[in-house]
Amino acid sequence: MSTKPEAKRIEIPARVTWRKLNVVGKSLPKVDVVNKVTGAAVYTSDIYLSNMLTGHIVRSQHTRANIISIDKEAAMRVPDVVDIITCFDVPDVHFSTAGYPRETILGVCPNVDPRYMEDRTLMEREIRYEGEIVALILAENVQAACEAESLLKIEYEVLPHVADTVYALSEEAPLIHGGTGKNVIETEMSYGDLEEGFKKSTHIFEDSISVQGQQHTCMETSCSIAQIEPSGKVTLWSTTQVPFHIRRNIHEVLGIPMNKIRVIKPAIGGGFGERQMVQNEILCVYAAMRTKRSVRIELTREENIAYTSLRHPADITLKTGVDDNGKILAYQMYVRSCAGAYSGHSNYVTKAMCTKNPYKVGAMFFHADITFTNRPDSGAYRGYGNPQMCFAREYHFDRIAKELGMDPTDFRKQNLVQVGEQNPIALKSDWVLQSNGLQACIDAGKEAIKWDERRKPQGSKRYGKGMSAAMHVTGISAEPDFSSATIKLNEDGTVSLLIGSPDLGQGCDTTHAQICAETLGINIKDVNVISADTDVTSFDGGSYSSRQTFVAGNAIILAAQKVKEQVIKYAAEMTGQQRGNLDTYDGWIVRKENGRRVTSMADLAYFAAYKATEPIHICESASYNALNCPPAFAAHFADVEVDVETGAVKILNFVAAHDVGKAINPDLVTAQVEGAAAQGIGYALMEEMIYDGNAKLLNNSFTDYKVPRSTDMCPIEVIVVEAYEPSGPYGAKSVGEMAVAPVAPAIANAIYDAAGIRIPSLPFTKEKVRAAIKEKMAKEKKS
Numbered sequence: 001m002s003t004k005p006e007a008k009r010i011e012i013p014a015r016v017t018w019r020k021l022n023v024v025g026k027s028l029p030k031v032d033v034v035n036k037v038t039g040a041a042v043y044t045s046d047i048y049l050s051n052m053l054t055g056h057i058v059r060s061q062h063t064r065a066n067i068i069s070i071d072k073e074a075a076m077r078v079p080d081v082v083d084i085i086t087c088f089d090v091p092d093v094h095f096s097t098a099g100y101p102r103e104t105i106l107g108v109c110p111n112v113d114p115r116y117m118e119d120r121t122l123m124e125r126e127i128r129y130e131g132e133i134v135a136l137i138l139a140e141n142v143q144a145a146c147e148a149e150s151l152l153k154i155e156y157e158v159l160p161h162v163a164d165t166v167y168a169l170s171e172e173a174p175l176i177h178g179g180t181g182k183n184v185i186e187t188e189m190s191y192g193d194l195e196e197g198f199k200k201s202t203h204i205f206e207d208s209i210s211v212q213g214q215q216h217t218c219m220e221t222s223c224s225i226a227q228i229e230p231s232g233k234v235t236l237w238s239t240t241q242v243p244f245h246i247r248r249n250i251h252e253v254l255g256i257p258m259n260k261i262r263v264i265k266p267a268i269g270g271g272f273g274e275r276q277m278v279q280n281e282i283l284c285v286y287a288a289m290r291t292k293r294s295v296r297i298e299l300t301r302e303e304n305i306a307y308t309s310l311r312h313p314a315d316i317t318l319k320t321g322v323d324d325n326g327k328i329l330a331y332q333m334y335v336r337s338c339a340g341a342y343s344g345h346s347n348y349v350t351k352a353m354c355t356k357n358p359y360k361v362g363a364m365f366f367h368a369d370i371t372f373t374n375r376p377d378s379g380a381y382r383g384y385g386n387p388q389m390c391f392a393r394e395y396h397f398d399r400i401a402k403e404l405g406m407d408p409t410d411f412r413k414q415n416l417v418q419v420g421e422q423n424p425i426a427l428k429s430d431w432v433l434q435s436n437g438l439q440a441c442i443d444a445g446k447e448a449i450k451w452d453e454r455r456k457p458q459g460s461k462r463y464g465k466g467m468s469a470a471m472h473v474t475g476i477s478a479e480p481d482f483s484s485a486t487i488k489l490n491e492d493g494t495v496s497l498l499i500g501s502p503d504l505g506q507g508c509d510t511t512h513a514q515i516c517a518e519t520l521g522i523n524i525k526d527v528n529v530i531s532a533d534t535d536v537t538s539f540d541g542g543s544y545s546s547r548q549t550f551v552a553g554n555a556i557i558l559a560a561q562k563v564k565e566q567v568i569k570y571a572a573e574m575t576g577q578q579r580g581n582l583d584t585y586d587g588w589i590v591r592k593e594n595g596r597r598v599t600s601m602a603d604l605a606y607f608a609a610y611k612a613t614e615p616i617h618i619c620e621s622a623s624y625n626a627l628n629c630p631p632a633f634a635a636h637f638a639d640v641e642v643d644v645e646t647g648a649v650k651i652l653n654f655v656a657a658h659d660v661g662k663a664i665n666p667d668l669v670t671a672q673v674e675g676a677a678a679q680g681i682g683y684a685l686m687e688e689m690i691y692d693g694n695a696k697l698l699n700n701s702f703t704d705y706k707v708p709r710s711t712d713m714c715p716i717e718v719i720v721v722e723a724y725e726p727s728g729p730y731g732a733k734s735v736g737e738m739a740v741a742p743v744a745p746a747i748a749n750a751i752y753d754a755a756g757i758r759i760p761s762l763p764f765t766k767e768k769v770r771a772a773i774k775e776k777m778a779k780e781k782k783s
Helices: 033-038 102-108 142-151 194-200 243-254 281-291 301-307 346-352 386-403 408-414 438-448 508-520 548-575 601-610 666-685 743-755 766-782
Strands: 052-059 065-071 081-086 133-139 153-158 184-191 203-211 223-228 234-238 261-264 294-298 314-322 328-340 364-372 461-472 481-489 495-499 527-531 582-585 588-591 597-600 619-626 632-643 649-659 716-721
Touching: 052 142, 052 281, 052 301, 065 133, 081 142, 081 281, 133 142, 133 281, 184 346, 194 314, 194 328, 203 386, 223 281, 234 243, 234 281, 243 261, 243 281, 281 294, 314 386, 328 346, 328 386, 346 364, 386 408, 386 461, 386 743, 408 438, 408 461, 438 461, 438 632, 438 649, 438 716, 461 743, 481 548, 495 508, 495 548, 508 527, 508 548, 548 582, 548 588, 548 597, 548 601, 548 619, 588 601, 597 601, 632 743, 649 666, 649 743, 666 716, 666 743, 743 766
Parallel strands: 052 294, 234 261, 328 364, 495 527, 649 716
Antiparallel strands: 052 133, 065 153, 081 133, 184 364, 203 314, 223 234, 223 294, 314 328, 461 632, 481 495, 481 619, 582 588, 588 597, 632 649
C-alpha cells in the first residue's frame, strides 16, 4: 500500500466576467398584463360564434339509478330546439376523466383492471351521482332549452346509493364499480423493515386525521365551444389546462384524426387542477358534429361548485416510531380517500400523498383505499394530495415534538433529507437529491415570525405560533415527462416562442419568455409567446404537476441554444470574426471575452434571411425529457389569535419561506405564494363541501360555500430561498402548488400553541374550535 502523501490542492477562484443574468431573476411585468388590465384579454366565455347553439345540460335528480328510457318527442317540438342527445345516442367508448393516456394509467395501479380506470362514457346509462348528465339539449337559446327540459320524460330505476366512504366499505353497501375489492382500489408502497423500526423505537405515536373536500372556485366557470368546418375540421376553445390531452381524448372517443382537431386555450380565469380534468369538451364536439353547427356548453356557478371535481376528502391514520433523540425510525400511513363516482385522478392523487415527505425515515409503509361513493368526482387540485397528507403529517409531528420536549423547528431540522441522499419523491428510483434549502427556510421563517417571542393573553384572547414544513414535485415523478418548444427568429431580430404549456394566470408565459430571452441574449420585449394551440404550438403535456418552469423551461433553453448556434454562425460570416469569439447579450452580438458589441441581433437576422451566402429562416425546435424531479421545499409559520369564548381564529401574521431553486421572476413567485396561502387559509378555516344523506351538495353557491375575502386575509411575508438546482433552467424549481400544502398545519399548530387544543379535522370553524375548548376545560375541571 502506497504511503505517498496526498498532493496539495490549490483552488483558483473563477475569473471575474462581465457577463451576468440580464433577464432571468428580474421582476418584470407579465407579458399579458396590458390585455388583462384593460379588459382586452379574450376568455373562452367571451367567445360567441355566429349560428351557435346553446348546449343545455339536463342532470339527474337521483343519486343512483338506471335510466330505463327517455322520451324526447314532446321536448323536440319546442320551437328553437334543434337536437337532444341522450345516453342512448353517444358512442359506447370508455375514457378516463383524468385525460391521461392508457400507458400512464396502467403504470399507476398495475394490479387493477384498466376498465376501472377508463371508467366512463360521455353519458352513462347508470347514474352514479346526483347531477350526472342525463341529456344535452341543443337549442337556439336558453329559454327554449329550459322549456324542452320540462317536457322530457325520463324513466328511472332508482337504486340504493353510497353516501360516504365508511358505508362504501361496509358489507351491506351496493357495488358502484368493480376493482380490487368492493368499492375500493387498493395501493401500497413501502421500504425498509417497518416491524424492526417500531421495535427499535422508544416512543410510538398514532393519530387519526380527517380532511374535507374543497372546491376550486375559479374566477371563470367551465366553458367549451366547438366549431365544425365544412371540411370536417374541428376547432375547440376550452377552459382547459391540457389542450393536447383533450385533443387525444377527442380523437380516441370520436374517431376524428388528430390533424382535424384543433384545441385552443384562450385566456383563462384560473385552473388549479379543475381544468386538468376532461370537462365537457368531447361532448361539445360530438354535439357540433351531430348538428353541423357551432355549440357552446357553459356551466353556471352552481353547477361548477356542485358537479365539477373537488379536492379529495380523506381519512388518514399515521403511526410513527422515534428514538429518545427524536429520530424517525418507522413511519406508517393509512389513507381512505373519497374518489366519488369515477376514478379519474383519484388513483394518482392518493398515491401521490405518500411521496411528498421531506424527512428521512428508517422504514415506511403506505396503504390506501381509494373508495368509490355516489358523489361527483374528486380530482386534481393544487397540491395533488399534498395538502391532505401535509396537514396530517405536520399535525402529527408537531405533537411528537412537543411530547418529546423538543422545539418543533429542531425536530424537523434533525430529520430532514439531505443533499446527496436519495430523492424522496420517487421511492424506487436512484435519483439523488441535488438541492435542498428547507433548513434555510425554517431558520429564515423562524426569525421573521419572532418564534421565541410570545404575547400574553388579553381577556378571552389567546396567542400562539405554529409552523409546518413541506416539499412538492417539480414535474411528474411517476412517469417520463417531456415538453417541446419552437423558436422562430424574425427578420427584425425579434423572436416568436411557440410553446404548448398553457398559462393559467400564474404567469408561465412570462417566465418562459424570460428564459428564452436570457438564453438567446435578447430583451424580453422582443419575445412574443404563442401558447396552448395544438395546431400552432409544439407539443406539451399541459399545465399541472408544477412542471411549466422546469420541464418546458428546459425545452426552451435547448431550442434557444440551437437558435443561438445559428445566430453565431451567421454573425461570423457577417462580421468576419471567429465563431468561438462571439456571444449574444441584450440584443447584440458581442465579443465573448469583454462584451464589446459587434452587431445587433436585428441586423444579423436580416443578414441571415436576405444577404448570407446561404440565406436561412432561423427556426429551431427541441424537446426536453425530464429524467429527474427535483423537489421544492417550504416552511410556513403562523401567528394566531384564538378567542376562547367564541372560537374565532384570527391570523395575525403569516410567513412563507420557499426554496424555489432560482426565482426566474421574484414578483411572480411572491404572487403565487400569496394566492396559494389564500386557498390554504380557506381550507384551514372555512371551506367545506357539505352533503346530505343522499350525497346532494347543500352549499352550491358563494352564499353558502365560503371562500376567503380580502377581510379574511392577513399580512403575508414571503421569503424566497434560492438553493440552486443543477437540473433546473437557470437553477429553478417549482413554487405554484408547493405553497398551499403547509398553510393549514401551520395554523393548526399555532391554535394548539395558543389554546392547548388539537383538532384533528379541517376546517377550524368557530363551532369546532369552541367545542374543543369546552371539552378541554371540562377535562381540566375533572382533573
